[in-house]
Amino acid sequence: MTFHVAIIGGGTGGLCLAHGLREAGISVAVYERSRTRTERLQGYRVHLNPHGAAALHECLPPKLWRRFVETTSKRGGDYVFLTEQLAELMRIESELSSSPDPVNAHHGVSRITLHQVLSSGLEDVLHYDKTFCRYEQKDRVLCHFEDGTTAEADLVVGADGANSRVRKQFLPHAKRVDTGIRAIAGKFPLTDETRKLVPERLIDGPNSVFPPHGCGFFTAPHEFDGGENDGSAEVDDVLFDNTGSYVMWAYGASAKRYAAGLSEMDGAALKRAVLEQIEAWHPAFVRMVTESPEGTITLMRIMTSEQVEPWPTSSVTLLGDAIHSMTPMRGIGANTALRDAQLLCRNLVAASFGDMTVTEAVSLYENKMRDYGFEAVRTSLKAAEQFVSENRVGRTMAKGMFRFIEAVPPLKRRMFADQKD
Template sequence: MGMRVVVVGGGIGGLALGAGLRRRGFEVAVFDRDIDVAATGGYHITVDERAQSALRELVAPEIVQRLLASASALRLRNRDAFWDRRGRLLGRGPDLTGDSSVDVDRITLRLLLAEAVGDDLHLGRTVSDVGYGDDGAPHVLFTDGGPVSADLVVGADGAHSLVAQHLAGGPTNSPAGIIGFSGRTLHRDLSPGEQQRLGLRSGLAIGPRGAALYVGFLDPVGNAALDAPELRMSVTTGPTYIWGAMFTESAATESLRDLRDGELQFALLRRFREQGWAEHTLEVIGRADPHSVAAYRFNAASTRATELAPWPTGRITALGDAVHATPPTAGMGAGAAIRDAAALLRHLDDVADGGTTLAEAVNRFEAGMRQRGSEILTLAMRTVRLILATDTTFGAAATAVTTPILAAAVRLRH
């Protein structure tokens, strides 16, 4: 009899694991409360070389080809830029010509992975609890329908994971102190001046008092990682800026979370104006599709490996944001979940081959995941801490004083 694995959560990590298990011949069931796989954030995620390598272990080569044909290659982008709140250039990021990372619409990647999971994906199923049955086997309970038992249960149910909370006896992450707001703006909808300044690149502007604006450039058609139009299934069909506005948490920013669409868009513009941002730098927000504008809180787990997955090894485990919830400031959260899935699959292969026990496999998987999680959280929290540092009296003054000097130095250099 083969091993039966139940995966709770059909986000990127859960679907990647489900796809890999199915491909390797394991008996697997992935349960997700969503009823539509495409009903996910219309934003993009970065899949770096390590995550791409993991995907090649999990899904068939043709799925990887379709992903690359629907992805925007970083190497075809201009070097990233750093600006102040007036839009003055402060510096540039590294040369990307040798970078094999790609950006892909979250919806596209989720659809591809769901296709690979096939009829082992069960939508519209909400998990209410996990635990061990009288026979000692882990089981999953649902708000509707009877329990399902398995040899192994994996929680891939995100930052507010029911599975990880059950294992840890409480939350596995906490608010990082920043609230984010995101939206989508077509390159062609901007004025010529802003098209020129923003360019075909991603960029970050940081101002005093905990305000920052990330502008991500996505073009899966013009910058396709693989030139195969017949395989393309990207949601984004032309040069687009997918931006993220960030503010430190406060009563004022908390009230913004209740707003939606155009109302939220106007409130964001007002807040940036109050903090002295130049009008042209706000055009990317002002000309966004109002229905794309949404708020989300940044949650973060501990950056210390020893504090991740703080539970004794058993036949219930978790991966991705359920364990190492990561703010989007490093663009590595989804990639890390894919790498977790590939690592768990490798360890379960060892069990199937008779090379190790399930307990040893889960133990080794969790040890590796703690290291991975610590590494990406450390990177992501650097930007978070920089933004938080500008919200002190000294930090605000230092930001206001130093950014024009940096901008002037850049102008002299060019």
């Protein structure tokens, strides 16, 4: 069976799907609203778990899979839970949660570099400066773009992110809500000089910091062997640099903990807002925030999707944040989008061989995606609420639990045995 797929949005999930379909010989086109491949790149680290890695391995051509592996962070490190005074609560050794096989491993990767890898090889099907307006469903689906052009497809996949225009037309009742949490994130560049300013623990691997109550802090290093910009743009700001090593950090708390006017603050003011909150913490955290360039510091309003009841399958579907946008507190949003791409690709390949119709392929995808996608939304929201919990007793009990698990190695091994799956 021959059919054509139009993907609206050139993000992680949409590009992964495009590669998988193209490798299978299925006609596909991607429409991205950015004018160039570097226009809206985000310069922070993203964590890919074995689900995300397996999806990339399955969908990418071998050459790009190898390039992905080569550009991941060269320092994995143990995952450690710390107090705000840098006391260690629990350590998850890297061998407990990862695998030497890159397909089944956890990876840290620059969002910029990942986007460059995923954009490669799609030059003939990836169309930039195409802002989607609306679609019409007739015998085929007709997509309209702001520049006055149109495109026809047998299936349209909305992969256009949390503010998806495809979703707004397709499922107008599907909503995202504000959790009331605000996170401020930045990048601490790693150079010969700055490495001397913080303890090795903050460079060795990711850390979740548990202050007494009301807020949380996360750090994760990204070590480059060298790396390269793709050369399509000259970008000087550290936020968009994907050639230098750094530690990504994020402070999160309820909006009411910050001073008024947070949403209007620039990088310098956001830095001061975090420093006011952590002034009594270990000096290493203060130095990390202080020495982070103001241009790398950004504010994030933490949103989450609401559960959507099953909808009738049609020639339009959704993928990734366009349907199950979640908080970043568990680091599973990109992985869930990649899982979507892998599943939908498999089903559409089966349809191309005549094993099922395209409608059946999409229906099977949507039924399964709704289950694991919204489960990810719920667990991510729970993690966000715990991250900023005002419950002093609960925070104290959590620290005690971490210490207990750390003191019983067999228990810790059993608890994290499934992290490699």
